[in-house]
Amino acid sequence: MTVQSPIAVLGGGSFGTALANLVAENGLPVRLWMRDPQQAETIRRERENPRYLKGIKVHAAVEATSDLQGAIQGCELILVALPSSALRQALAPIAPQLEGRFLVSTTKGIEAHSFMLMSEILAEIVPRARIGIISGPNLAREIAEHQLTATVVASEDEEVCRRVQAALHGRTFRVYASADRLGVELAGALKNVYAIIAGMAAALAMGENTRSMLITRALAEMTRFAVQRGANPITYLGLAGVGDLIVTCSSEKSRNYRVGHALGRGQTLDEAVAQIGETAEGVNTLRVLKEKADELGVYMPLVNGLYAILFEGRSLGQVIEALMGGEPKTDVDVADALFT
Amino acid sequence: MTVQSPIAVLGGGSFGTALANLVAENGLPVRLWMRDPQQAETIRRERENPRYLKGIKVHAAVEATSDLQGAIQGCELILVALPSSALRQALAPIAPQLEGRFLVSTTKGIEAHSFMLMSEILAEIVPRARIGIISGPNLAREIAEHQLTATVVASEDEEVCRRVQAALHGRTFRVYASADRLGVELAGALKNVYAIIAGMAAALAMGENTRSMLITRALAEMTRFAVQRGANPITYLGLAGVGDLIVTCSSEKSRNYRVGHALGRGQTLDEAVAQIGETAEGVNTLRVLKEKADELGVYMPLVNGLYAILFEGRSLGQVIEALMGGEPKTDVDVADALFT
Structure with a gap:
């Protein structure tokens, strides 16, 4: 058996938290990064994210942290669930370390002046990352409650799709692949x-x-x-x-x-x-x-x-x-x- | 000005009644046929169809009748809003008189033994009729309440589509044409x-x-x-x-x-x-x-x-x-x- 490298989820909102739970439920090591140390401490102590996903248990294997360097350390797959307004700024300082990794945006939005989508921003600041996105009919709370849900992972790089499917696909969460990012x-x-x-x-x-x-x-x-x-x-x-x-x-x-x-x-x-x-x-x-x-x-x-x-x-x-x-x-x- | 021939709506259910009202609101003469003389009498007297469309006023110009021969007399356009189980039987006796007219089904269903759609049944029993259908996101009560609604009239015969648009298209009911019957x-x-x-x-x-x-x-x-x-x-x-x-x-x-x-x-x-x-x-x-x-x-x-x-x-x-x-x-x- 090979040792599975941990998966990082960046962003402690409702969607990031729900994704981290899915990864943990699949038995894979996962780190959930958020800017606010208080929030990370709350999740570690109470196993809940009361601000964004009240009433949902955060899986014991989800490692909540506010240390960004530590969060991405050794991770091949990084899921980016940051707000569109924060994404560019949050990732710029660690951009060199993200080169070559699987970087998958889950954020929906268009940057105003450039008309760039989030994955295009990722590709700009980390030119040699392997880029993909996740999108679909996915209310975070319903995912967290294990309502049957399907999503789409899209990338022109098939290996990106396979990695995301391996991390997230499960009994109640179905991940379809598409090449039309x-x-x-x-x-x-x-x-x-x-x-x-x-x-x-x-x-x-x-x-x-x-x-x-x-x-x-x-x-x-x-x-x-x-x-x-x-x-x-x-x-x-x-x-x-x-x-x-x-x-x-x-x-x-x-x-x-x-x-x-x-x-x-x-x-x-x-x-x-x-x-x-x-x-x-x-x-x-x-x-x-x-x-x-x-x-x-x-x-x-x-x-x-x-x-x-x-x-x-x-x-x-x-x-x-x-x-x-x-x-x-x-x-x-x-x-x-x-x-x- | 040419005299507009009357339009017949066959079937006094909720959808037929709503369609008849639309025609009348467009200022065109319209007859609404139903099998039950009692029901027709109720509509004539109370200007309402309490069994199928309670609370909706039936337009004063809608002529309710249980006389099928009289209803289709002189009508070029006939809208067929009969239940799928009754359509074949109800029209068979008057089939010869329907030849050459514009016959438009609004009924959704598939005949069990033949896998025939309603318009295919119409075409079978009235081979020289000009056939079309209406279908779309159309709850009858909402049409009758003048909620903004769009429908599709479909026929390979463009004149069928034009006739239906002329009869039904109005301020709150939009009729799109399609050739894909x-x-x-x-x-x-x-x-x-x-x-x-x-x-x-x-x-x-x-x-x-x-x-x-x-x-x-x-x-x-x-x-x-x-x-x-x-x-x-x-x-x-x-x-x-x-x-x-x-x-x-x-x-x-x-x-x-x-x-x-x-x-x-x-x-x-x-x-x-x-x-x-x-x-x-x-x-x-x-x-x-x-x-x-x-x-x-x-x-x-x-x-x-x-x-x-x-x-x-x-x-x-x-x-x-x-x-x-x-x-x-x-x-x-x-x-x-x-x-x-």
Whole structure:
């Protein structure tokens, strides 16, 4: 038997903690790094992460630490579950030590000025790392509660996919592999915009027909955008595409959904964000996505409509009228985008 | 101005009534036929269909009747909203009079012995009719309440699509056209099977991750089956595919969902059907679909799993174990099915 090198999970939020538990349950050594020594101490002492995953037992084999150097020592596989705003800064100091290792981002977001995805940032700061990402319909709490869950690991490097499957695949957590890193990662970032719209629709007491129409149209325009960037359209029929979109547009707890709900109740964006206490990722994504879609000439009516409400002073009523108006159309705009 | 010929809606259930209201709201003459003279009289007198659409006003211009000959007299466009079990029998006597007209089915189902879809039955009994269908994420009550809704009219005959759009498209009801009649109609029939599974998952208190995984996998196997039969895979990215599947798997009121819920609580199929009072369409579809999938060699693990529970005495636990077990896989089985 070979000795298994430990696996590091960077980031002590709900998702990082849930992933560390999965690794430990698979009988593999795992270190969970977080910046805050107090939080690490709490997890060591109480075997719980009360701030982010209250009520869930942290597996005895998960080694919580605030020592980043120590955490990555000897690890071949490192799962990066840091907030998008912290990722670049947190990893820059240890970048040279990460060269050659398997670096897998679980973070969803787009960097504003560069339009870079998280794995692209990893590749930039650690050029010789072997990069992958995880994305899918994955609410952290449900993973931690052993609800049956499936995710996608995506990398053009097959060995990255195999390593992640070996670390995380288990009885209640199923890991599918994909070679379409760009498509899977873009899906995870873009869907946050549509969670805002789902929240608005709920606040307006829109029904299942409307919700389903919105999700379907969201899927179409996400796919159009991603295909234009070079993604595989079929990714959007899968777990990381439509699967994650359904969860995101159904989960009332996400900040994006709650911002949308507040907007639907008539609040301004400033009021909504003030009430929720921090900016929702989807609002940032909306700005950069709108700009990029305009630049690329991709037709994204839902993005344009939400942008008009948030930043151009249009009313919800005006935007809905515009979306529902116009002449009858064919249902082939997706097909047009995919196969022309 | 030309005189607009009246439009007939056959079937006084919730969907037929909602459609008749849409036509009337568009200012067009419309007749709503139902077998039961009492029911027609109630609608004429009370302007409501209390049995199927309680609380919704039936538009003053909707002419309710139990006279089938009179209902279709002079109508170029006839919308057929009859139950799948009654369609063939109800139309056979007037088949010769239907020749040459626009006949559009709104009914979802598969005839057991023949594996024929409703529009195929129409085409068989009225060979020279111009055939189309309507399908999509369309809960009748929500349409009637003017919740924003989109549907798909599908026909290889473009004029059929135009006629339906002219009759039904309006401020809150959007009608998209598709040439893929087979794909759209199969989607509407197949999804009933997955509504049973969604009901089971809910009874077992499965979370959003699981629900989303099930819907995504359902979409993949529906698409595989339909493509094998000759449908366009892209239809399944649209309203009639994933859109309808989401609504069906979210709507707790459908008989299919309720049968699944009862099964998930540990009842037998007989007990579940006895409690709900009539057979759910999805149970019939499951039988014929399983047989056809085996015959065609299409891989449908969810269909096989549900069939094993309902008809082969397997427990839910065994089936879930089998579905979640096995080695890690790639997420490309959809792609394989679509592009090989």
